[in-house]
Amino acid sequence: MIFTLAAILLGLVLLVWSADRFVLGASATASILGVSTLVIGILVVGIGTSAPEMLVSGIAAYQGQSGLSVGNALGSNITNIGLILGLTVLFIPLRVKSKLITREIPLLLIVMVLGFFLVRDGNLSRFDGWILIAGFVAVVFRQIWEARHADNDELEKELEEEIPHDMSLGVALGWLLLGLVLLMVSARMLVWGAVDLAEYFGISDLIIGLTVVAIGTSLPELAASVVAARKNEHDIAIGNVVGSNLFNLLGVMALPGIIAPSDIDLAVVSRDYPVMLLMTVIFYLSALASRKGRKISRIEGGGFLALYIGYTAYLVYSSI
Template identity: 70%
Template sequence: MLVTVVALIIGLVLLVWSADRFVIGASATANILGISPLVIGILVVGIGTSAPEMLVSAIASSDGQAGLAVGNALGSNITNIALILGLTALLIPLNVQSKLISREIPLLIIVMLAGYFLMRDGDLGVMDGTILLFGFAAVILRQLWEAKHSSGDSIEAEFEAEIPKDMGIKAALGWLLLGLILLIGSARLLVWSAVDIAHFFGLSDLIIGLTVVAIGTSLPELAASVAAARKNEHDIAIGNVVGSNLFNLLGVMAIPGVLAPGPIDAAVMSRDYPVMLLLTGIFFLVARGPSKARRISRLEGGGLLCIYVAYIAYLAYDAGVF
């Protein structure tokens, strides 16, 4: 068991580091190729920070661990809002300025309701996964269209400030390739160790996906959001959460449907999905705020953290941990 725990820690650390290197390499490469900062921020960085969830879900699904893959997608969304956004706002209150983000949050709610409609029968099949993948492609195309027609949005300047400008093409491609290789390897290590630990303690793959794996794969978003907030790039901090949750629901959730179709744990629709919907609704109300003072305060961030702690405690109690 000691070897498994060490492997889990190594997998998590490598996953976070390699995701960061992958995003840096991809962003620098895209910048050298002349792609606009807004497109880089929305597409390259958005998919890059969701790469850990996608790879972990793909590996788990191919190994027949669909519960871990589903738990990873839902757990990451819950973690992104309640833990990451809550902790970031607790440290640094966040101002919401970007028109782009205010439009993305309602879209996130619509996508979540659509996902609930697809899975309400307790089954995640190939057709469900295919529909989610088409939705994923549609969201990407929509974001690219908006990027082209959203000149002057406050988030564009923030994205531009984050793009590496002093990196040559060889270095950029080198970090991109190294990050991708280590992402795949660390995701494989993380899935193996997480499943082994779950079986040792008698936990379901779903529970381990909702907790340990979800927190681990969400660490890149945590690092990106806190770093952006410290630089006063509040729209990026919030946009990381919105974009990642959209990609998780459509891209990550589609993977087990396509690779490992079948029934899902009943607790997903009765417990975890409603919690995700509730948190997203709270996120929407908080981020919108009064029309002239949209702000996520420390008090609101602390409230989100309290909800997350209560949710994890309930999972532990329900699983018989205490």
């Protein structure tokens, strides 16, 4: 058990650090190659911060732990809104100014509905996985188009200050490759530790994926959102959550379907998906209200956090 806990802890620490280095290297490389600021912020950083979830889910699915993969995808989305956004807003109320972000949240809701129809039969097939991948590709092209046609969006101004412009191509590629290698190593360690922990306590891999693994793979988003909020970059803080959730549903959820098609626990449909959908709807309403001049308040942040704590407590209680 000591080795298991050590693997989980070290895997989490390495996962956070390597994800940060990977995003830094990818952003700098894209900037040097002439990619626009908005494309880097929306696409490169968005995929980069979801890289931990993708690698963990891919490895877990390859090892036959599809419950861990699905739990990681849904749990990360719930964690992003309930824990990460909740904590961020609790300390620093946020206001959405970017038109791009307010257009992304309805798209996130549409993707959620699509995902629900694919899993409501209790099976995630290879066909379902390819549908999600097709959606992922469509969203990527849509975001590139949106970024290139955005006119003086508030998000671009905030991103310009965050993207490194003083790094050489060699250094940028070095961080990119090092981050990617350590991401794979740390993801492998985390999956091994999580599976061992589940077997030791007799808990399903779905529950471990929804809690321990979801929190761990969402830590890069927590760091990015808190730092952005402290710098008064509210649109980046919120955009991190929206972009990550989109990629989790389309990219991460697709992996267990493509790699290891299997039945999934029906609790995903009756318990976890409705919680994720409810949190996203509340988040959307709060974001819309903030576009009209007010901020997402600490009370709302406390509400997100309370929902997350209540949901997690129920998972732990039901498992025990």
